[in-house]
Amino acid sequence: MERVDVAIVGGGPGGTAAAHAAASADADALVLEKGVPRADRERLGPDSTDAAGILDYWVDIMGIHPDEFDDGVVQQELTRAEFRGPDAAATLVDTGFDSSYDGFGYTFHRARFDDWMRDRAEDAGAEYRVGVSVRDVGTDRSLGPGDDEPRHVVELASGDEVGADFLVLADGPQRTVTNRVLDGFLPEGSRASDRLAPPDANHIAYQEYRRVPEAVFEEVHDALVFWWGVMPGETAYPWIFPNRDRVCRIGLTMPIGLDIDAFDADAYELLSADDDSIPTGSEYIRRLLEWQYGDEYDVETDFPIVEEAGKRDGTETYPISSTRPIDSPTEAGIAVVGGAMGTTSAFHEGGDHVAVRTGAIAGELVAAGDLAAYNRRWKEAIGDEIVRNVTMADMVAEYDPDDWNRVIAAADAMLTAEAGDGLLAQPYRSGWESAKLLLAYKWNKRKTKRHYVSIDEHEYRY
Ligand SMILES: Cc1cc2nc3c(=O)[nH]c(=O)nc-3n(C[C@H](O)[C@H](O)[C@H](O)COP(=O)(O)OP(=O)(O)OC[C@H]3O[C@@H](n4cnc5c(N)ncnc54)[C@H](O)[C@@H]3O)c2cc1C
Structure with a gap:
């Protein structure tokens, strides 16, 4: 052997x-x-x-x-990450950590x-x-x-x-x-x-490689863009990550096995009242692009899928679990x-x-x-x-679109209060919501720190 x-x-x-x-x-x-x-x-x-x-x-x-x-x-x-809620947005230009x-x-x-x-x-x-x-x-x-x-x-x-x-x-x-x-x-x-x-924490990740119009690329070429509170489910969110030559990875994660009847379609930008099941990943991305760029562009022709990129036909699917x-x-x-x-x-x-x-x-x-x-x-x-x-994943697990608006607006206020100091750095000058967010984060982090390992080494038998 x-x-x-x-x-x-x-x-x-x-x-x-x-x-x-x-x-x-x-x-x-x-x-x-x-x-x-x-x-x-x-x-x-x-x-x-x-x-x-x-x-x-x-x-x-x-x-x-x-x-x-x-x-x-x-x-x-990259110069920044943008977090967009249904009606609020925040831009982070500094993670707040020292780095080389x-x-x-x-x-x-x-x-x-x-x-x-x-x-x-x-x-x-x-x-x-x-x-x-x-x-x-x-x-x-x-x-x-x-x-x-x-x-x-x-x-x-x-x-x-x-x-x-x-x-x-x-x-x-x-x-x-x-x-x-x-x-x-x-x-x-x-x-x-x-x-x-x-089974309740299993997610699917799906992304497409799309060539985007010049003006859109100009806007996003140095940013990670995330949308929160626009699709239902715990830690379900779409994103745009820029690559070269006007190509972006446009993707999302969502839990597997959601029941459409458990959600109010009107509350989520990417759901439609006619949906009789949760949309597929590709349908979600089409709706995201329509919502963001449909007024100015024809999404099918102006955001083509780049077939020679990615795993297969310009797309990638991957099961992940939180x-x-x-x-x-x-x-x-x-x-x-x-x-x-x-x-x-x-x-x-x-x-x-x-x-x-x-x-x-x-x-x-x-x-x-x-x-x-x-x-x-x-x-x-x-x-x-x-x-x-x-800690962050646990805190946002039950958030609905209104919660996302509230939290992203609070984060935006914090960032505006002290530009350059990172998220969660200067909450008190930026209002009550920001202070509440920081305290909740600190409290939850302390709790998480005690039990974040899901199989402890003492549980193994030799
Ligand atoms: C859609 C998506 C977006 C992501 N975005 C980011 C991001 O922006 N930034 C970031 O840092 N991370 C990101 N990640 C996470 C990142 O991809 C993973 O953390 C990373 O791939 C983990 O590396 P790994 O080597 O542990 O596992 P993997 O990269 O999953 O590698 C495991 C390998 O094991 C092989 N394998 C499995 N079973 C067998 C077997 N039985 N025999 C032989 N080989 C086997 C597989 O083929 C695979 O190649 C993302 C993940 C996904 C799915």
Whole structure:
């Protein structure tokens, strides 16, 4: 049987960061990626679905400055994020965090970014094997690193097996392998899939690559634009992220399985009284563009879909779930990283920086032969970021369009009161609503901080 120090399941940013870190410290690292065909990549590579925006302080969390990338990875440098409610709007020009990156953030070409991450790992000595699907992993708990027999045996769909002393699970938020492996370490009756992807928190993400008119691109080429309170459901919102050559990613996330009868169609800009089911992702985007630009443009002809971009025919669909992160069963030599460990939040999709960082920590520890510090190390590195995201997502879970108007107007007042100091920085000068928003955020954050890990390391049985 083939034998490596560390087998890494999944070749996205989490997996390639782990491989790079492990190989850089001389470990024998093998990435196993099933391979997803994409219109915008010639060789087979990872899935690479992404709105692909990075904020300034995420650069430091990721630990890679965009100047290091190959040409063509960075698409646009950003100056701001715009939050538009049904009748209110706020523009954020500063995240309020110190960072080594000078601008507000950037957008990037996700397939090229993944290619760069793969090349970097291979240059460090890792092997990236693509077109191999992992079916399952068997672990012999009596074995450890250095034993003659491998602790983990990774079963491939081809029937081949790979033996490894350490296992890094980086199979993304669908967690097909992660769920199965973790079930073996949880007490009777507790299943990882129930804990990581509860049915009421499952979302679908859908986006289209559209070439937009010159004047529209001029307006949005350096901004991330989000609309809130215009479609029903928890953390359901559309966005526009600018790429190059007048192309924008126009997308949305929404919960799966909403019942149209539970909502008042008149309250949501993107619903129609004639709807007898929740609109599809593509219908929502058509309505968004009609609503925003229909007066001046013919949306079908002036905003064409760019068929050679994205995954297929200029579109991408991806299931995501809004979960809280989990600890890993490190005593068994296993680290779960990135989307697989629940760092992807359906609230803001902000996950590449935390995927890279958690992967890099796991790879470094694996190469040193001891994963014991992993659960502490990832909390030190990304705990604050996750707590902020979980807090905000929880606070807005039940918001309706009126709540969004109120909150966005309060945020706008805060930003106007102290331009340049970041959201939530100077609420008291900007009115009662702003102060209430800040206090609620602080209160909820303190509560969240105590319980934001959805599977604690003490729950694992060895
Ligand atoms: C629509 C959308 C918009 C987003 N926008 C942003 C954004 O603006 N900014 C941001 O930072 N993040 C964003 N994200 C989140 C970001 O894409 C994720 O956080 C990131 O991809 C996680 O990286 P990962 O390596 O953990 O997982 P993934 O990138 O999901 O990679 C997992 C890999 O594992 C492979 N795999 C799965 N199962 C197997 C198996 N059995 N055998 C072999 N290989 C397997 C898959 O093919 C895939 O390539 C967005 C996500 C979506 C869906």
